[in-house]
Amino acid sequence: MRTSDNDTANETSVSFGGAATAARSMELLWGTKPPPTRGRKPGMTVETIVAAAIEVADAEGLDGLSMRRVAEALGAGTMSLYRYVPSKAELHDLMLDTVLADDPPLDLETGGWRAGLERFARSSLDGYVRHPWLLRASLTRGAMGPNQTRVLDAMLTALEGTGLTGGERMAVIELVTGYVRGVAQQRVDDIVARQRSGLSDEQFWTEFAPLLDGHLTEARFPALTRLWRDEEFDHVDSFEFGLARVLDGIERLVESR
DSSP states (O other), rough: OOOGGGGSSSSSSBOOOOOOHHHHHHHHHHOOOOOOOSOOOSSHHHHHHHHHHHHHHHHHHHHGOOOHHHHHHHHHHHHTTTTTSSSHHHHHHHHHHTTTTTSSSOSSSSOOOOHHHHHHHHHHHHHHOGGGGGGGGGGSSSSOHHHHHHHHHHHHHHHHGOOOOOHHHHHHHHHHHHHHHHHHHHHHHHHHHHHHHOOOOOHHHHHHHHHHHHHTTTTTTTTHHHHOOOOOOOOOOOOHHHHHHHHHHHHHHHOOO
């Protein structure tokens, strides 16, 4: 019996749905699923369904995504989609692998491993901002498609000459991707806050600053008060600053080998 959208397990994160789901996803991701031998000639493709699902998720988030909503976007009947994609679990896997092909950072060796990881980190952050629903996707328990596999292979290749062990190279990748994901969550939260309030960052701080200013004294909050009232305060790009510190640490480890 097919599971309806409402019967799907908790989707706080989109993750591995079990062996059967993974097997179906891998067939779709790698193009090994045999075509149907019965019924009418297919009128759409997996690719068109996934593209429509990504558009819905970009606009409405994963909470707004359902097989019915995708069918509406395609002008098709909901049941017709199940001939191509068995359920939302497989659809999520296909969506994830598809967006990873948008700007695949495969040239990670040019300029050395550090420059390659910098390019990957910036590209990855841009991808999260374009597709905020990716923050709810599991990159460790989902079925791996060709695009995700290609990116992982490119990162491992860039790190091959560093002298790090296989386990350390995987740990480096998890460290960089985890850092980017954390910053991306903050960026997306800021975007959502601006959309809900209708205020730009400048407008918000113009209205909020006077409310906090009266509560700040050097006696009670000395460091924050001095910083708050520093007219020569210099803004630092927190993403680039943090990325440099992460890579500095990795570089020290590499140099020690």
